[in-house]
Amino acid sequence: MGKISLEVNGRKFEKEAPDNTLLSTFLREHLQLTGTHIGCDTSQCGACVVHVDGNSLKSCTALAADVNGSKVTTIEGLETNGKMHPMQEAFKKLHGLQCGFCTPGMVMSAVDLLQKNKKPSDTEIRDWLEGNICRCTGYQNIVAAVKEASTKM
Amino acid sequence: MASLVGSRVERKEDKRFLTGKGRYTADINLANQTYAIFVRSPHARASIKKLNIDKALKSSGVVSILTGKEIADDKIGGLIAGWAIRSEDGTEMKCPGNPPLAKDNVNFVGDPVAVVIAESLAEAKEAAEKVEVDYKVLKAVTSTADAMNGDTIHEGIDKNLCFDWLLGDRQKVKEAFDKADKVISIDIINNRLIPNAMEPRACVADYNAASEEITLYTTSQNPHLSRLIMSAFGNVAPEHKLRVVAPDVGGGFGSKINVYNEDIVCSWAAKKINRAIKWVAERSESFLTDIHGRDHVTHAELAVTKDGKFLGFKNETIANLGAYARVFGTVTPTYLFGPCATGVYEIPAAYTNVKAVYTNTAPVDAYRGAGRPEATYTIERLVEKASMELGIDKTELRIKNFPTAFPFKQTLVHTVDSGDYVAGMEKAKQMADYKGFEARRKESEAKGKLRGIGVTSYFEACGIAPSAAVMSLGCGVGLWESAEVRFNPTGQVTVYTGSHSHGQSHQTTFAQIAADELGVPIENIDIVHGDTDKGTFGMGTYGSRSLAVGGIAIVNACKKIVEKGKRVTAKMLEANPEDVEFKDGEFIVSKSNKKKTIGEVAFACYLPGVRDEMKSPLPEGDEPGLKETSFYDPSNFSFPAGTHIAEVEIDPETGHVKLEKYTACDDFGRIINPMVVEGQVHGGLAQGIGQALYENAEYDETGQLMTGSYMDYTMPRADNFPEFNIGYTCTHATTNPLGVKGCGEAGAIAAPPTVMNAVIDALGGQEVTMPATAEKVWKACKNLKKSNAKAA
Numbered sequence: 001m002g003k004i005s006l007e008v009n010g011r012k013f014e015k016e017a018p019d020n021t022l023l024s025t026f027l028r029e030h031l032q033l034t035g036t037h038i039g040c041d042t043s044q045c046g047a048c049v050v051h052v053d054g055n056s057l058k059s060c061t062a063l064a065a066d067v068n069g070s071k072v073t074t075i076e077g078l079e080t081n082g083k084m085h086p087m088q089e090a091f092k093k094l095h096g097l098q099c100g101f102c103t104p105g106m107v108m109s110a111v112d113l114l115q116k117n118k119k120p121s122d123t124e125i126r127d128w129l130e131g132n133i134c135r136c137t138g139y140q141n142i143v144a145a146v147k148e149a150s151t152k153m
Numbered sequence: 154m155a156s157l158v159g160s161r162v163e164r165k166e167d168k169r170f171l172t173g174k175g176r177y178t179a180d181i182n183l184a185n186q187t188y189a190i191f192v193r194s195p196h197a198r199a200s201i202k203k204l205n206i207d208k209a210l211k212s213s214g215v216v217s218i219l220t221g222k223e224i225a226d227d228k229i230g231g232l233i234a235g236w237a238i239r240s241e242d243g244t245e246m247k248c249p250g251n252p253p254l255a256k257d258n259v260n261f262v263g264d265p266v267a268v269v270i271a272e273s274l275a276e277a278k279e280a281a282e283k284v285e286v287d288y289k290v291l292k293a294v295t296s297t298a299d300a301m302n303g304d305t306i307h308e309g310i311d312k313n314l315c316f317d318w319l320l321g322d323r324q325k326v327k328e329a330f331d332k333a334d335k336v337i338s339i340d341i342i343n344n345r346l347i348p349n350a351m352e353p354r355a356c357v358a359d360y361n362a363a364s365e366e367i368t369l370y371t372t373s374q375n376p377h378l379s380r381l382i383m384s385a386f387g388n389v390a391p392e393h394k395l396r397v398v399a400p401d402v403g404g405g406f407g408s409k410i411n412v413y414n415e416d417i418v419c420s421w422a423a424k425k426i427n428r429a430i431k432w433v434a435e436r437s438e439s440f441l442t443d444i445h446g447r448d449h450v451t452h453a454e455l456a457v458t459k460d461g462k463f464l465g466f467k468n469e470t471i472a473n474l475g476a477y478a479r480v481f482g483t484v485t486p487t488y489l490f491g492p493c494a495t496g497v498y499e500i501p502a503a504y505t506n507v508k509a510v511y512t513n514t515a516p517v518d519a520y521r522g523a524g525r526p527e528a529t530y531t532i533e534r535l536v537e538k539a540s541m542e543l544g545i546d547k548t549e550l551r552i553k554n555f556p557t558a559f560p561f562k563q564t565l566v567h568t569v570d571s572g573d574y575v576a577g578m579e580k581a582k583q584m585a586d587y588k589g590f591e592a593r594r595k596e597s598e599a600k601g602k603l604r605g606i607g608v609t610s611y612f613e614a615c616g617i618a619p620s621a622a623v624m625s626l627g628c629g630v631g632l633w634e635s636a637e638v639r640f641n642p643t644g645q646v647t648v649y650t651g652s653h654s655h656g657q658s659h660q661t662t663f664a665q666i667a668a669d670e671l672g673v674p675i676e677n678i679d680i681v682h683g684d685t686d687k688g689t690f691g692m693g694t695y696g697s698r699s700l701a702v703g704g705i706a707i708v709n710a711c712k713k714i715v716e717k718g719k720r721v722t723a724k725m726l727e728a729n730p731e732d733v734e735f736k737d738g739e740f741i742v743s744k745s746n747k748k749k750t751i752g753e754v755a756f757a758c759y760l761p762g763v764r765d766e767m768k769s770p771l772p773e774g775d776e777p778g779l780k781e782t783s784f785y786d787p788s789n790f791s792f793p794a795g796t797h798i799a800e801v802e803i804d805p806e807t808g809h810v811k812l813e814k815y816t817a818c819d820d821f822g823r824i825i826n827p828m829v830v831e832g833q834v835h836g837g838l839a840q841g842i843g844q845a846l847y848e849n850a851e852y853d854e855t856g857q858l859m860t861g862s863y864m865d866y867t868m869p870r871a872d873n874f875p876e877f878n879i880g881y882t883c884t885h886a887t888t889n890p891l892g893v894k895g896c897g898e899a900g901a902i903a904a905p906p907t908v909m910n911a912v913i914d915a916l917g918g919q920e921v922t923m924p925a926t927a928e929k930v931w932k933a934c935k936n937l938k939k940s941n942a943k944a945a
Contacts, residue, residue, distance in 0.1 A: 018275070034180035035173015037403075039351045040436035044863035047351060075173035088171040092163055095828045098836065099656030100170030101351040101403025107171065126872040133863070135351050135404050136656045138835030138900075139871040 004064045008033065009077025017064055023057075024048045026064035027074060035075040035104045039133070046132030049105035049112075050074045056112035058105075058131070075104035078111070086152035087111050087145070096145035098136035106132045110146045114153050122147070157665040157675060158891075161828040164661045165675075166654070175401040178355040178370050179433045186357070186429035187216050189419055190277040192267040192284045193441070194259035197293035197513035197856020198306065201257055201266060201286060209269060209283035214276030217426050218284065219418070220267040221256030229253060229421050230386045232412065234478035237627040238487050241319035241506070248315065249307035249511070251477040253387070253417040259288070260306060260476035261513050262856055263441030268418050270430055293513040293856035297473040298450045300510035306476070313511040315474055315483065320491040320565055321504025329465025329502035333456035337539040343527045344923045345448035345473070345850040346843075347866060348520045350655075352403020353434040354443060356416050358423035366394045369420045373399040374409045374653050375693020378630070379416065380685050382480070387417045395420070399683040402655035406840070407519035408443045409655065410695050411480045440861040445850055446520025448473035449486065449527050453494075455535045461545045463554045466503040466564070468494050468531060473517050474509050481519035481695070483509065488626045489524030489614075489696075492566035496532035497574050497612045497794060498554040503564040513856040519695060521840055522901040525613040533609045533906035541918050547608050547910075548587065551796075552578055555610075559884075567614050569792040571884040572820060578610060581796035581818035584880050590800070603803040603934070604813075605915025608796065609907040615895035616791035617696030633786035634698070635689045636706035638667065638714055640779035642759040644752035645677040648710075651691010652703030653682050656836075657897065658829045659699060665825055666704055666891070670711035672738020672751055689782060697793075697895025700825065705889045706785035713781035718754045725749060725757060725770045755779045791886045791894040795819035797907040803915045805938070808931025810846055810912055816878045817903065822886040822894035830896050834879050837900020843869040844901075845908035849924050867924070 004021070005014045008031060015030045027033045027050065036059055039047035048059040051073040078085040087107050090096065097103040106129070113120060113128045120128065125146045126139070134142060169175050206218045232251040239245055255266050267284055271277035294303030294313060301312040330336060356371040367390050373379045376397040384392040402409060419430045434442070449472050456465035472486030481489075491505035536554075540547040552575055561569040582588070590606045597604035617623070620631025637649040648667050652659060664678040671678075681687050691703070715735045722740035723730040726747045734741050741748040749757075757770040758779040771777060800814040817834055824830050847867040851859045860866040885892030905923060912925045917940075919933045 028180075032182075033173070034177075035175070037177070037352070038179070038433075039353065039403075040863050042436065042862045042864050044868075045351065045436075075171075079172055084168070084171060091171055092167040095164070095832045097167060097170055098658070098832055099351065099404040100166070100175045100401065101177065103170050104173055122876070123872075126870075126874075129871040133351065133868050133870065135349055135406070135840070135868070136836045137832060138837075138839030138877065139874060140835045140877055141832060143871065143876075 002065055004068055006067065007071045009073060019065060021064045022060050023062045023064045023067055024059040027059060033074050033076050037101055037104055039101065044133065046109060047102050047105040049108040049132065051108060051112060056109050075108060085111065087149040090145040090149040090152065094141050094145040094148055096137065096142040102132060102134045106134060106142060113146065114150055119150055156669050158669050158825050160826065162661055162665055162675065162826055164658055165664060166658065166660045177352055177401045177403055178357060178372050181357050181370050183357060183359055183429040186431050187270045187272060188274040188277045189430050189432040190269045190281040191265040191415065192269065192281050192286065194262060194264040194266060196259060196288055196290050197262050197295065198291040199259050199288035200291065201255065201259065202289050203287040204266060205285040206267065208285065209280045212276065212280035212283050214272035215269065215280045216272060217270045217422065218267060219422055221252055221254040224252060224254045224421065225256055227421065228388055229417060230388045232414065232477065232479060233382065233386045234483050235480040235629050236484035238316045238318055238483045240316045246316040246483060247310045248478045249310060253414040261515050262858060263438065263515060264476065265414050268422060270422060270426060295512055295514055295852045295854055295856050297448055297471055297510065297512065300473065300512050301508065306511050306513060310511065315478055315509040315511060318487050318507045319504060322502065323504055325502040326465045326467055326504050330456040333464050334459040335457050335542065336454050337457060337535055337542055338454040339535050339538055341451050341531065341534055342922050343447045343449035343451065343530055344844060346446045346520055346848050347440055347850045348406040348408035348443060348446060349868060350404030350406055350408055353436055353439045354409065354413065355433040356419050357429060357431045358419035359429040360423040360427055362427055366396060367420050367424055368396045368398065369416060370398045370400060371416050372402050372409050373397065374402065374405040374655055374695055376653065376683055377651055377685050377691045378693050379412045382412045383417060383420065387412065389417055389420045397685045399653055405655045406521040407446065407523055407695060410519060411444055436863065437861055440866065441858060442515060444479060444518035445475065445515050446517065447527060448517050451531055453531050453535055455539055457539055457543065461543050461550050461553050463498050463500045466495050466500045468505040470505065470507045472507050472509045473512050473514065475512060475514045475516035477516050479516045479518045481523060482516060484628065485519050485524045490528050492563065493525045493528035493613055494531050495564040496529065497610045499556050500564050514852050521837065522898045523696065525898065526841065526902045526905055529609065529611045529902050530906045534909065537607065537910040548578055548582060551608065551610050567790065567792065569612060570789060570887045572612065572792065572794050573882060573884050574610060574794060576882045577794060577818050577820055578796045580880060580882055581798050581816055584818060584878055585798040585814065585816035587798065597802050603805055603915040605801050605911040605913065607799045607907050607910025607914055609903045609910065610796045611903045612792050612794035613898065613902050614790040614792055615697035615898060616701030616787065617698045618702045618787045619789055620786050631786065632692050633784050634703040634706045635691050635782065635784045636703065636710045637689055637780065637782045638707065638710040640714055640755040642756050644755060646671060646673055647679050647681055648707055649688030650680060650682045650703050650707060651688055651693065652699040653694045657694060657699055658826065662700065662825045662829055663704060663707055666707055667711055670708055671714065697897040700893050701791045701889055701895050702785060702787060704893065705787065705891060706783045708890055709783035709785055710781045713783065714779060717775065717779065718751060720772045720775060721754050721758055721770050722749050724772045787889055789888040791888065793819060793821050793894040793896060793899050795899065795903065797903040799907040799911040801908065801911040801915055803930060803934065805934035808927035808934060810925055810930055812842060812875055812908065814878065815875060817900065818880045818882060819899050820882045820884055821896040822883065823892040825893065831879060833896045834900050835877055837898060838877055838904050839869055839874060841901040841904025842874065842908055844923055845905045846924050847873065
């Protein structure tokens, strides 16, 4: 057991957790932030992507202890004053989601892409999202949503 | 008021999904819950000599360990096949018992033998490691083609044969073949797939000792049906003491139709230990134990005249059921497959013979398209081959054999009510610039690349329903759907549907329908589903049936609301009910300025009292309140159809296939929400293209799944696809009042042959099996080089 201190979505948390607790588990089970999803056990699907100190990370690939002291943003922290982030808005407008399970990771990953590349091409978007699997949408409307968001951010 | 049906309405469900407020089963935590881990067979086929839980019971945090013995002692029933199929010789299909926890024999890797329940997940995992099972390993049967020659898996089921089924007339087919100028034949494999909904299966079971009620939260496409099966066959609890809730469900694609071992075991065990139990599959468990799809080996022949008229069709298929026959396991390779195998063509004589075999692999059941992708692949690969052998343009050959009039009495079972296949073909050709292909082929050649074009014309039978039809074909239940429309006193409407959304957008599209029917703003309409305590009953979502069956039930219930509203308005305004018209949310007495809004009428329905000058608005015979129910059972399936065209470019140096263009032109009848339909098409295409180019589930000869993770099973990614070019033609279905046809499976049905026809075209007609991986294609390219060199 060890103490984990994290600033998550602007709020400071300090919790005891077993040393082998994954960041994804810590968020879901210790902070009840269940918007971060677990879709696989091999760090392939990307449903668990969050931002750690501003960069996207598959939260199942890190121990909570590894990121101790960091600032974490999850899908729950993307709205400002109850207003959805332009990426969230674009996903809604262009039907970039169906069942919604991969969506939190997909959105968090896409937001990071636009932080690093303000006007990505379709190919760059598709390449960037290689680490996020969606089984519903065929990706087309996700790509369109990221493009749309890039004009709003 | 503008109609919402037909509009691109943004989804009501999106905000919660986009802000992390979805509530999936794994997100549910109950007070004082325990955690379950299943001990699973590591062997494909074995008998259980001894199972020892003594050490595991002493492990920290263990609450209970239950095995096949306890489940048998408690007379908990097994998992079932939902359709009874008869063999050609009239005998009933043969199904083995499938206990939720195996007691004597295990039959696939992942078959559960015990459940360990502990205070924490970590403790459950640790204790599960200490359960000792002594197996006598037996020789596994894993090959579809050879299953009938393998050791007998289930006692009393000779040749591992569940049934040997025939649809059609062998004699007529023989006569047709005798008259043929040419016979085109083909041997194909429909590769085994794993559905891979992104949300792994999960369940949380709770027992309330006061009400003696079990509540099961589970990842199901059909909670009411699950409750029925668990109650009637699982013997878990009587239906009124079992509540099944399928909250937000993260994709299904058929894999979440079945009641699974874990649902039954956790529900039963929760009552036994009088505590809540949570189980969430790890992805590796999903790979091993979710139902798989497809897995056919087929030999098919098409008899043709020299000018390209189709005379007869033969289809001999071996279908792999896996270790056990499950809910749609036996109907998928029969009635969902055989009737569609003659495609969109007038073929005077045809038969389909299916031998369904058991193997020591995960159960195979309905996966997006279920039988119809296999059927379409069979006929469309054959037709493409016929066009090559006859030297007739692939689109002309198809058009030549399209039905000329509707209703189209298809060769084997269906009467297709509406369609215009020629219009679909012409539009698809235009969209794909079919004429310009040869120029593009030359451009590719100039770059040293091979280019191919592939076409598929398909129809499918979906909106799976008509009880009279499906029950005559062996279905254990009628496949109607129910809806209940509650008009609340203060004007909002709650619609309960027995259908279920796990991505299909019911909350939006069903609200669009109800808004139009009732003239109520869409914001004031809520669609409720997924809970057996909320809503009457329902058969759930699969077979592209939600709209064409469930949606119509909503329309019908709304119409009953309007009818009552007319009677009430007439009473309130002292008019004849026949003179009251309903339009845009208002009841208007014709030839007068007297009217009432539907909100006023609804309110009045709840206030039938009499005081001073206030009179009851209720006509004699009408009860207070405003709530109507409909159980809708259509007269026929619905028959979407269309033509898809794909173009690929192959690099002969690497064998890499690049899908350059994909055009889909579909006829789904009337479209409720174009945005949602587009999404369904895209998703179906991605799964169909995945089957053609990437995905394959493979077992080794000992029955170990070689493709048991995302490192080994190729899930299509964003960079695997071009931008799809999609369009529609429209003929309304004549068998339902909305004129709608299903759209959820079309992409997965049409895409595999479309892409493979393009690949094989590029390879000069050489057969390649799905998925067309770089290795296979590279080898074919080398052969092509050799044969070209010889020809030169």
